[in-house]
Amino acid sequence: MRAPPRFRGRRFLLRGALPMAAVLEIRGLVKRFRRDGGWLDVLEDVSLTVGRREFVALLGPSGCGKSTLCNIVAGLIPADAGALRLEGTPIDTVARGRVAYMQQKDLLLPWRTVIDNAILGMEIQGVARAPARARAREMLRRFGLEGFERAYPALLSGGMRQRVALVRTLLCDRHLLVLDEPFGALDAMTRRAMQGYLLRLREEFGRTVLFVTHDVEEAVLLADRIYVLSARPGRVRAEVAIDLPRPRQPTGDAVVSTKARLLDVLEAELAEARA
Ligand SMILES: Nc1ncnc2c1ncn2[C@@H]1O[C@H](COP(=O)(O)OP(=O)(O)OP(=O)(O)O)[C@@H](O)[C@H]1O
Ligand SMILES: [Mg+2]
Structure with a gap:
């Protein structure tokens, strides 16, 4: 059995190399919205990368700016500061359509x-x-x-x-798939089936995926790496490489211990936000 992964970020150190050639590179991303005559700081100095064929999960409390980050990556809204590159070229709102994006709301045409x-x-x-x-x-x-x-x-x-x-979204032929809680409304059985399907798709077609989820287990079962964001304003609190063979079993020792450590990070984060 492999040892459970170690952590990087403010609290943990990551073992292993940085991802291969980055498809997505974000450095120092800042986003705030006007709110009640003032400003709401949503993302504060967020940096992350998604390597080619990598499956990266973004985990964080509700309202910490995950969908906002996805909207920026997809070019729907501009960042206030920071550098974003997709395949080495800057992302801006003019260059929309370079990312296959499944938004949190399904947005089907009736x-x-x-x-x-x-x-x-x-x-x-x-x-x-x-x-x-x-x-x-x-x-x-x-x-x-x-x-x-x-x-x-x-x-x-x-x-x-x-x-x-x-x-x-999957049928769009793009370099990067951004999936914002794609399984949020599914029952547990369908969710497992969809997770399996997404993994096969990754293996068959080598798609590069940035995946938002609330579900710690889902992140551990699917991802190559996980970024944990803090409560709003969202900052990267931990980066976790999940170096475990697939398919991963929810009850496997390494999966269970990784989940427990991630939950500790999230709980510490929420406690800090409440304090
Ligand atoms: N266009 C906007 N104008 C003003 N405030 C906004 C706008 N879009 C998002 N927000 C605020 O920014 C914060 C982050 O929202 P966002 O939807 O990115 O969070 P989230 O992490 O995706 O949450 P959830 O997990 O619940 O989906 C929230 O407080 C939200 O109300
Ligand atoms: Mg969201």
């Missing part, structure tokens, strides 16, 4: 069927409808949505809608 929602990203990229639909059909089948291709989003459960949004 007037489009499931399959036509699924092909939206491909259509924007200029893929013709027929081949796009063929690819989408296969992907929808793998996500348990066979038979719902012609349904409209209003008829679907929350979990089904999330899966359609995930399929749409």
Whole structure:
């Protein structure tokens, strides 16, 4: 059995090398919003990297700025300070569309069927409808949505809608996938199945993923590395390399001990925020 990973950040030291060539590089990111005539500091000096084919999880308390960070990476909103590079070139709001982004809200178009929602990203990229639909059909089948291709989003459960949004994102041919709590609305069984599917996708297609989750176990089961953010304003509190073979079992010794240590970091963080 391998030793559980060690930690880096303010409190811990990480063993092992830095990631290979970075797909995403963020240095000193700062973001604040105007609020009630003052300013709300949301992200404060956040630095992180995502290497090629790496699966990086972002874990942090509610409201600490995870979705804000995703919005900035996807070029939807500008940063106030800091340097962001995607494949070595700066990210700005002008260069939108370089990232396949699944937002926390599923944002399906109500007037489009499931399959036509699924092909939206491909259509924007200029893929013709027929081949796009063929690819989408296969992907929808793998996500348990066979038979719902012609349904409209209003008829679907929350979990089904999330899966359609995930399929749409996965079908976008981009260097980086940013998934903001993609499994948040799924029941435990479907969640496990989706996690397994996402892992296979990573192995089969070598996608690079930045993944937001509240769920410590999910982060440990899926990620190559985890960044733990502090309560707002979000700062990187710890960086954890999960150097364990896959598939990982939730009850495995190393998974359980890593989870416990991450929960300690999060609890210390929340206690500090309350103090
Ligand atoms: N456009 C905006 N204008 C003003 N405040 C905003 C805006 N967007 C986000 N915020 C505030 O910034 C903070 C961080 O929000 P964000 O959605 O990034 O958090 P989060 O970490 O994704 O939370 P959750 O885990 O609940 O999804 C919150 O207090 C939110 O109210
Ligand atoms: Mg969020």
